[in-house]
Amino acid sequence: AVQTWMYHADLIGGLAARLAGVRAIAWGIRNSGEHLERSSRSARLVLRACALLSGRVPKAIVCAAQKAAQRHADKGYRRDRLVVISNGYDLSRYAPDAAARARARAEWGVVGDAPVIGCVARWDPLKDHANLLRAVAALVRDGRDAGLRCVLIGRGMTADNPELGALIDRLGLRERLVLAGPSDDVPAAMNGLDLHVLSSCAEGFPNVVAEAMACGVYCVVTDVGDAAYIVGNTGVVVPAEQAEALARGIETALREVAARGRERAGEPARARVLEHFDLARMVQSYIAVWRRISGVQA
Structure with missing residues (x-):
């Protein structure tokens, strides 16, 4: 499987993976989708292209936030491809000290x-x-x-x-x-x-x-x-x-x-x-998505 992150990488990496014969592609959305008018013109154009291709290139689109998934669906991303996986943290490092x-x-x-x-x-x-x-x-x-x-x-x-x-x-x-x-x-x-x-x-x-x-x-x-x-x-x-x-x-x-x-x-x-928001839970959630889009049984 190929996992890409953020609009430009989703578009370029997704298309490159398809040209290389890879079908198990997951995009990654980190942007909230809020106040996109304040983003660069290139980011807005790439987002539109990704929305148009979201039903053809990726088998899954992983969002870090619920609201990000909702906003991107409203902007044309395929709802049935969207998956929300919350970020996880190393709780031995982030701890009271x-x-x-x-x-x-x-x-x-x-x-x-x-x-x-x-x-x-x-x-x-x-x-x-x-x-x-x-x-x-x-x-x-x-x-x-x-x-x-x-x-x-x-x-x-x-x-x-x-x-x-x-x-x-x-x-x-x-x-x-x-x-x-x-x-x-x-x-x-x-x-x-x-x-x-x-x-x-x-x-x-x-x-x-x-x-x-x-x-x-x-x-x-x-x-x-x-x-x-x-x-x-x-x-x-x-x-x-x-x-x-x-x-x-x-x-x-x-x-x-x-x-x-x-x-x-x-x-x-x-x-x-x-x-x-444990790191291990996040890792297992990503592995489950990659196995699913690759057709690999757990």
Whole structure:
């Protein structure tokens, strides 16, 4: 079997496999299908071509998210080819770690028990950091912030990002933020947080949410992609692109963490990842798809 990933590879790799005589082809969709108008023109054109060929080239189309499958079906992909396999995680790597927590907070200059919220995401319009920073600004303005610090982790989360710097200065948040930049140890960064916030306006299956949960971190997410499905009833879900709603969600979550204690508040989140998003389960699901389209019995 041949497995391809994302629109261009699905089209080119799928056609190349067919020309090579391979019939057992599975495409892979990682895009949420939301806000495609913000994608490149080539991506939109390739998506249309894939939709037209989706009943002829692949025998299965694997989506990482339920909403991604629905949106692509609405855009012309063959519904009977679509399969949803949620991402899986190495739960020995993404796990609560007190020593890593202490190291991360020391690196960020966090003193004592000040609540630390954070977002692990590259600088990208779809990640909508402006939404998060406006929410934090609203909390600080109204005295609802509980003295929080906000850590931004990811590519572009650095002082030499002029757009980010201008936004921070406009909102008066320079003293509240830590620009940590890219991390080569995401589990340690997650452990340093008391609350992880996904502020995106579009997602497919946002890995950072499950990774934070696996580390026992309480989460606030915007209702994009499968974020609400991932957190279930273990976190707070708010509408996308509404800074005041996000501010209220963060305020509610901080109260919950303070009342129950960080570890107890995060336990249901890790338990949900253990139950639904284990790496071994994901691997077995892919193997089952590849066997089915190849005609191989389990």
